[in-house]
Amino acid sequence: MDGAFILAHVPDYLSGAWVTLRFGLYGVACSLALGLLCCLVRSFRVPVLRQIAGGYIELARNTPLLVQLFFLYAGLPRVGIKFSAEACAVIGLTFLGGAYMAEAFRSGLESVDKSQTEAGACIGLTRAQNIRYVVFPQALATAVPALFANVIFLIKETSVFSVLAMMDLMNVADTLRTSGGHTVEVLFMLAAAYLMILLPVSLLATLAERRLRYAGFGDRHSV
């Protein structure tokens, strides 16, 4: 392996990593918001919006991100709607991620026993208070592993951004590889860069899960 080549191109990878991380996190944040919104719309059984959310979730989960991005970047301008590459990246990732996050939140909500809602109702909480103070905190604890899995999945999916000509990690590596050989070094650095971004996230996920277990609602039954 050519150490000098690797050292020489660390700055390229750093700037690629910054693009990957930045737009990945924008997408993750928006996905969480959209996912939560969809999940609430469905669990509050808001008419119409609830059906829209259901349709959206199926659409987003059953089409590839690449296709969604092409649609945004190449399709929409044909009908006069044009977004920058960066906007397309965030919108696309949010479109995909929102659906997965919604499902993660939903599995959390469904894990909370009906008796908890009834106990909340019995002390006179309104439905919104019940969800906010009783159901949601417990649902969130259950959903944490799935939410983190989604974060990792979404950051990996950012590798598709190179089709938008954004200089993310994937595109940096691709450009280097096609311009001057050194394929092994290029791919080695690419894998290492993704690892350096995602390992801390995985670690955080493990810590959060452990903390929640110890925080005491491991035992859901007969509390």
Place this chain on the structure above:
Amino acid sequence: MGEAILRVRDIHKSFDGTGVLRGVSMEIREGEVVVIVGPSGCGKSTLLRCINGLETIDRGEIFLRGEKISGRRKDLHLVRQRIGMVFQSYDLFPHMKVMDNLLLGPTKALGRPRAEVEKEALEMLERVGLREKACALPRTLSGGQKQRVALVRAMLMRPEILLLDEITAALDPEMVSEVLNVVIDLARGGMTMAIVTHEMRFAEAVADRVLFLEEGVVLEEGTPEEFFHAPKTERARHFLQSFTYASKRDKVEIQPKNNAGD
């Protein structure tokens, strides 16, 4: 005893076409303790759940201090603030400490100041022997302790009536009395209650009146003396018999006196 706090008039409820409550009427007056007994599946839980709107009723009416509370309404939470309910399964909020379990209703639903409720909560915990558990998480408590916390949680809402549905059914036998003594204490303090229980001795001790429910109707109603010692119906006699064991020396523990004929 004072005015009627709760009036249930001819309520009907069916699940999937099967009639579970088939015309139940009852009245509970201020400070009165009514115990509802009956065989498994006769509709006791359903009756209590209908009263605070956890189940909708198909027919009939329910009044709380003369105000109709049954039927569709948007402010059901306001009605439930006035009716306490405790279940067999405690249902404490597992992610909150005992004190937070207690404060949630009074502060969020009633909007009372936190400090004031906290003081009251500590006093009530003291009364049920759990003051030192204020900062504990529910999962660290025994069943009997959880159920006492659940009772305090319900009482801190200062309900006009308390509904208890087999609150000791999930407990180990040695924990039953620590919970039931709290209930007796509440009854002495004048709390109006409707209690479903399978603990016949407790029922006899706490009740002002006993309702015997069978197949969704009130088959018999009377004072505990009447019901436990001179049940009027064959069904009730049979039901009470099921709590006794024939000793091998032919002596039984809770034998209803057989003077029902007169």
